[in-house]
Amino acid sequence: MALNTDYEDIPGTYIFNGRRCREGYQLNQFCKSLDREENREAFREDGATYLDRFRLTPEQRRAVETRDWLGMLHLGGNIYYTFKLAIFDGLSMQQVGGMMSQMTVDDFKQMMMEGGRSPSGNVSKKENINDG
Amino acid sequence: MAKIVAGVGTSHVPAIGAASDHAKDRNEYFKPLFDGYDPAREWISKVNPDVVILVYNDHACAFSVEVVNTFVLGVAEKYEPADEGYGPRPVPHIEGHADFASHINECLIFDEFDIAIANEMAVDHGGTVPLTVMYDRPESWPCKVIPLCVNVIKYPQPTGLRCYKLGKALRKAVESYPEDLRVAVFGTGGMSHQLQGERAGFVNQEFDLMFLDNLQDNPEALTKIDHNEYLRDAGSEGIELIMWLIMRGAMENPKEVYRHYHVPVSNTAGGLICFEDEAA
Numbered sequence: 001m002a003l004n005t006d007y008e009d010i011p012g013t014y015i016f017n018g019r020r021c022r023e024g025y026q027l028n029q030f031c032k033s034l035d036r037e038e039n040r041e042a043f044r045e046d047g048a049t050y051l052d053r054f055r056l057t058p059e060q061r062r063a064v065e066t067r068d069w070l071g072m073l074h075l076g077g078n079i080y081y082t083f084k085l086a087i088f089d090g091l092s093m094q095q096v097g098g099m100m101s102q103m104t105v106d107d108f109k110q111m112m113m114e115g116g117r118s119p120s121g122n123v124s125k126k127e128n129i130n131d132g
Numbered sequence: 133m134a135k136i137v138a139g140v141g142t143s144h145v146p147a148i149g150a151a152s153d154h155a156k157d158r159n160e161y162f163k164p165l166f167d168g169y170d171p172a173r174e175w176i177s178k179v180n181p182d183v184v185i186l187v188y189n190d191h192a193c194a195f196s197v198e199v200v201n202t203f204v205l206g207v208a209e210k211y212e213p214a215d216e217g218y219g220p221r222p223v224p225h226i227e228g229h230a231d232f233a234s235h236i237n238e239c240l241i242f243d244e245f246d247i248a249i250a251n252e253m254a255v256d257h258g259g260t261v262p263l264t265v266m267y268d269r270p271e272s273w274p275c276k277v278i279p280l281c282v283n284v285i286k287y288p289q290p291t292g293l294r295c296y297k298l299g300k301a302l303r304k305a306v307e308s309y310p311e312d313l314r315v316a317v318f319g320t321g322g323m324s325h326q327l328q329g330e331r332a333g334f335v336n337q338e339f340d341l342m343f344l345d346n347l348q349d350n351p352e353a354l355t356k357i358d359h360n361e362y363l364r365d366a367g368s369e370g371i372e373l374i375m376w377l378i379m380r381g382a383m384e385n386p387k388e389v390y391r392h393y394h395v396p397v398s399n400t401a402g403g404l405i406c407f408e409d410e411a412a
Contacts, residue, residue, distance in 0.1 A: 116335025
């Protein structure tokens with residue numbers, strides 16, 4: 001059967017399919033490890049040594065070190081995993097949401113108060129190009 | 133015999149749990165949300181189910197990408213709240229019903245649903261928040277809980293139709309259990325939301341209201357919504373709504389008794405719908 005990948009047309013969205021799941025495996029397992037207090041302590045004490053436990057690609061390691069939240073998604077990270085690193089940093093989902101969408105957290109919160117990011121102009125890359 | 137008497141669809145946003153745990157549930161931000169929970173809490177206290185079958189998804193807590201199961205049924209006697217990075221939520225542990233859960237597991241497999249089981253499993257906000265939504269802050273949860281986890285993180289998630297059929301099989305399994313038990317099924321997650329990427333904060337009220345409006349009388353139409361539509365129109369995390377279709381599939385003759393819809397709950401559209409099953 002032919003697999004439908006129409007979801008690749010959704011703007012600003014990284015569907016966690018088999019390819020991304022494989023690419024991001026070590027990155028996501030690193031993030032996941034931070035749900036144990038002893039691991040959080042070890043990562044807090046010596047982040048570089050802790051990261052050595054995981055076979056991250058140089059790009060993934062850089063994205064973690066620079067807290068490039070969008071970059072982690074490009075490299076196979078999944079938000080439920082990468083958010084564990086954000087929790088470690090004391091960030092809220094709204095702060096991370098703002099950083100991934102190049103908005104200040106106040107603007108992001110205001111957008112949510114006004115009903116969230118509208119579907120209008122946000123459902124199809126192709127349509128956006130055709131309309132643009 | 134056990135019988136299904138009620139169904140609930142509800143969001144399980146972690147911020148709902150945090151607001152309750154830190155007694156911020158009636159502050160300016162959360163009051164409109166939690167005020168809308170009051171009638172549902174009053175209703176569930178009257179329905180008073182002995183057992184809740186709680187359909188939710190684990191968020192990289194009990195499970196990880198090491199092994200991804202599509203459906204996992206908890207068959208343990210007891211479940212502790214998970215540490216999601218902040219330490220576990222200060223809520224009661226969950227009492228399971230191991231014998232009933234094992235019965236359901238066996239029935240489902242003979243009914244062609246090859247469901248995995250968990251004998252040990254921490255339950256994250258996906259499972260504890262719906263209990264907070266419906267039961268507030270009790271000393272102990274007033275019902276036993278059978279957790280049913282659905283993979284909604286790793287694409288492809290099960291189809292909406294598969295979820296609906298699983299709900300139907302679940303009903304048959306429940307009705308063949310000899311103990312006299314009143315059972316409610318909670319389908320949780322959603323409503324529209326997207327946490328990831330440049331589209332973070334996506335909410336689609338039109339989609340959500342369409343979903344709520346069709347759930348009682350027109351569930352077959354909802355089972356035709358495919359992955360791309362969910363991901364595009366409900367948001368990449370809004371596909372959690374397939375779990376509401378397991379609840380709906382388990383209802384024979386549902387009558388909507390209450391609904392509540394509020395935006396925003398953190399980055400999410402919060403929804404709640406309560407059904408009584410008139411076949412019961």
